Amino acid sequence: xxxxxxxxxxxxxxxxxxxxxxxxxxxxxxxxxxxxxxxxxxxxxxxxxxxxxxxxxxxxxxxxxxxxx
Numbered sequence: 001x002x003x004x005x006x007x008x009x010x011x012x013x014x015x016x017x018x019x020x021x022x023x024x025x026x027x028x029x030x031x032x033x034x035x036x037x038x039x040x041x042x043x044x045x046x047x048x049x050x051x052x053x054x055x056x057x058x059x060x061x062x063x064x065x066x067x068x069x
Contacts, residue, residue: 004038006061010054011036025049 001009011021011032018036022029027046034040042050051058056068 001063002038003041003061003063004036006063007032007050008036010056014054021053025053 011018016024018032019029022032025046026049031040031042035042041047047058047061051061057065059065060068
């Protein structure tokens with residue numbers, strides 16, 4: 001599963017909108033839309049912020065493991 005799919009899945013599991021996620025991690029909702037569409041991938045600092053927010057590992061977000069922690 002790609003980063004974009006995992007991000008969308010995690011967001012939907014938490015039942016939050018793209019706008020709510022963007023505000024929570026300090027980026028624009030347009031950026032979240034682009035991440036979920038697979039247009040761009042986040043820089044390392046944002047990837048870490050997203051992993052921390054969802055309490056998963058960066059490796060999970062990157063598809064390197066199926067284990068969330």
